[in-house]
Amino acid sequence: MTDDMRMAHPSALKGAYAVWWRETIVFFREPPRIISAIVSPIIWLVIFGAGLGGSVSIGNESYQQFIFGGVLVQTFLFSSLFYGAYLVWDRKIDVLKAVLVSPLSRSSIFLGKVLGGVTIALIESIIVLAVGHLIGMQYPPEALLTVIGLVALASAGLTALGLIVGSYMESPEGFQLLGSLVLFPMFFLSGALFPISNLTGPLGIIASINPVTYIVDLLRGALGGPYYLDPALDVAAFIGFIIVANIAGVLAFERMKS
Amino acid sequence: MAVIETSKLTKRFGKIHAVDNLSLKIEEGEVFGLLGPNGAGKTTTIKMLSTLLQPSSGRATVNGFDITKSPSKVRESIGIVFQEPSSDELLSGYENLKLHSMIYGLQGGQVEKRIDDALALVELSDRRNDLVKTYSGGMRRRLEIARGLLHEPKVLFLDEPTLGLDPRGRETMWGYVKRLVTELNMTILLTTHYMEEADELADRICIIDHGKAVDVDSPDALKARVGGDLVTITSSPLPDAKLLRKLKFVKGVEKKDGKLLITVDDAAANLQELLAKIGKVGCVEVRSPTLNDVFIKFTGRELEQAEGGWFDKIVQQSVNKQ
Numbered sequence: 001m002t003d004d005m006r007m008a009h010p011s012a013l014k015g016a017y018a019v020w021w022r023e024t025i026v027f028f029r030e031p032p033r034i035i036s037a038i039v040s041p042i043i044w045l046v047i048f049g050a051g052l053g054g055s056v057s058i059g060n061e062s063y064q065q066f067i068f069g070g071v072l073v074q075t076f077l078f079s080s081l082f083y084g085a086y087l088v089w090d091r092k093i094d095v096l097k098a099v100l101v102s103p104l105s106r107s108s109i110f111l112g113k114v115l116g117g118v119t120i121a122l123i124e125s126i127i128v129l130a131v132g133h134l135i136g137m138q139y140p141p142e143a144l145l146t147v148i149g150l151v152a153l154a155s156a157g158l159t160a161l162g163l164i165v166g167s168y169m170e171s172p173e174g175f176q177l178l179g180s181l182v183l184f185p186m187f188f189l190s191g192a193l194f195p196i197s198n199l200t201g202p203l204g205i206i207a208s209i210n211p212v213t214y215i216v217d218l219l220r221g222a223l224g225g226p227y228y229l230d231p232a233l234d235v236a237a238f239i240g241f242i243i244v245a246n247i248a249g250v251l252a253f254e255r256m257k258s
Numbered sequence: 259m260a261v262i263e264t265s266k267l268t269k270r271f272g273k274i275h276a277v278d279n280l281s282l283k284i285e286e287g288e289v290f291g292l293l294g295p296n297g298a299g300k301t302t303t304i305k306m307l308s309t310l311l312q313p314s315s316g317r318a319t320v321n322g323f324d325i326t327k328s329p330s331k332v333r334e335s336i337g338i339v340f341q342e343p344s345s346d347e348l349l350s351g352y353e354n355l356k357l358h359s360m361i362y363g364l365q366g367g368q369v370e371k372r373i374d375d376a377l378a379l380v381e382l383s384d385r386r387n388d389l390v391k392t393y394s395g396g397m398r399r400r401l402e403i404a405r406g407l408l409h410e411p412k413v414l415f416l417d418e419p420t421l422g423l424d425p426r427g428r429e430t431m432w433g434y435v436k437r438l439v440t441e442l443n444m445t446i447l448l449t450t451h452y453m454e455e456a457d458e459l460a461d462r463i464c465i466i467d468h469g470k471a472v473d474v475d476s477p478d479a480l481k482a483r484v485g486g487d488l489v490t491i492t493s494s495p496l497p498d499a500k501l502l503r504k505l506k507f508v509k510g511v512e513k514k515d516g517k518l519l520i521t522v523d524d525a526a527a528n529l530q531e532l533l534a535k536i537g538k539v540g541c542v543e544v545r546s547p548t549l550n551d552v553f554i555k556f557t558g559r560e561l562e563q564a565e566g567g568w569f570d571k572i573v574q575q576s577v578n579k580q
Contacts, residue, residue, distance in 0.1 A: 011363070014360065014363065015360075015361060015363070017360070018357060018360035018361045019361075021357065021360065022346065022349065022357050025348070025349060025353065026346065026348045026349070029348045029389075030348065093344075093347070094340060094342045094343070094344035095344055095345075095346050097310070097340060097344050098340070098344040098345070098358075098405075099361065100310065101308050101309070101310055101333060101336075101338055102333060102358075102361045102362060103330050103333045103334045103361075103362065103363070104361055105330070
């Protein structure tokens with residue numbers, strides 16, 4: 001080995017950077033991923049928001065304005081969870097094996113993956129925010145930084161959740177189930193499309209233990225809308241969720257078989 | 259110094275012993291072949307040695323590091339070319355190597371040159387910026403080799419490096435492997451179920467069957483175990499086996515599929531006398547023993563039973579010509 005070149009045990013951060021670098025390049029080379037991630041929120045906003053909004057308003061807001069925050073959450077909720085669960089595809093095409101057989105620690109692979117998910121969520125969310133602005137959604141410009149920060153943190157938690165699912169999945173066939181059994185309930189029972197005070201009994205309980213509920217409430221508030229829950233509770237649940245999901249994610253990666 | 263040493267290495271999947279008390283010693287700078295049919299335990303052995311799989315019992319060291327106690331030291335010491343290509347299809351050849359250099363913590367101004375050299379070695383320089391999904395199967399394998407050696411590992415594992423390649427791709431691949439040995443003096447552990455591949459590349463071969471080591475030696479020494487050259491006689495009626503056994507250079511006579519298989523000491527010198535004894539024959543085939551004959555001798559089965567088709571025969575012929 002030449003003098004000016006050495007192989008160090010790669011530091012956790014450099015290793016994570018390498019994984020992130022790969023994730024980002026691959027993301028931009030698959031345009032259908034960006035398109036599918038932003039088209040569906042925009043359809044919700046334009047068609048559902050305008051259509052149903054003609055006859056419904058919630059609080060002082062138009063219905064379209066009410067669901068704007070929820071639709072923004074939908075963007076990165078689906079994107080981050082599917083991105084994480086996409087791990088099973090890496091495994092299928094054996095890309096994962098090449099990383100697992102390297103000296104990189106599992107936690108730095110995990111960190112790189114989470115950062116990849118956050119980057120993708122941010123790009124998609126910024127597009128949705130811009131489109132929202134173009135179709136007349138109101139939000140204070142000075143709130144944008146807070147909103148983007150919240151999106152980054154929330155998608156870190158949701159990506160971690162997706163990675164946990166992906167690390168346990170044996171084959172990509174479970175993807176459809178993940179969508180219909182996990183993602184849609186999480187989205188519909190989160191207050192994204194109607195206030196969760198409309199939900200009673202078991203559905204209300206599910207909504208109150210659903211981390212997305214608090215993400216939606218925080219983001220709607222940050223975008224200038226009213227809070228439907230206690231903001232302090234939102235913040236506590238939000239932070240708690242991100243920490244728990246990431247710790248559980250690292251543990252899931254440590255025990256993951258190749 | 260033994261770079262790889264295994265001692266009673268065993269992997270059980272339920273009741274099946276995929277690898278059964280395997281004890282090997284692989285020396286530095288050696289090309290060591292694990293030869294056996296599909297399912298013999300070759301890939302399982304590689305997976306254990308590369309820390310992707312925990313052994314059920316026994317132990318092994320790679321580059322002096324215990325595979326269960328210091329897996330990350332082992333991972334730093336090895337390069338691996340998997341049976342299924344694991345390069346990223348959405349990255350270019352160059353980007354795959356760049357990613358690998360980052361993952362292995364390669365630093366300094368030489369990294370780019372190292373990547374260039376590795377691409378040049380496997381003759382992919384002109385395709386470096388093309389996405390891997392546009393590569394042929396053979397090119398992908400070559401890229402995997404470039405990647406496997408980029409961090410200059412002490413040991414390179416090649417798991418069925420030519421599986422699924424056409425005869426030309428296979429021969430090109432052999433050329434690269436030989437260059438690794440002569441130019442970089444690497445220790446290579448190669449698994450294959452192609453006998454001609456083991457014969458061509460390996461300094462020593464471990465014949466493995468049902469997870470057990472059947473025999474370990476150089477290809478020539480293994481072939482010498484067959485006991486001589488093989489003469490196959492087709493005629494009707496078949497000559498008298500008893501009569502032939504009396505010849506002192508005849509080591510064995512066996513009837514098989516309506517043919518007579520005679521194992522002969524130095525066929526070149528003794529063929530004349532043998533044929534004189536037999537008299538009129540329909541057809542004679544004389545050949546040196548192959549590793550397949552060795553495998554049959556020890557296990558009673560053909561090595562490449564599953565794949566004895568025209569494809570392998572063509573490869574075999576082209577290799578035997580050289």
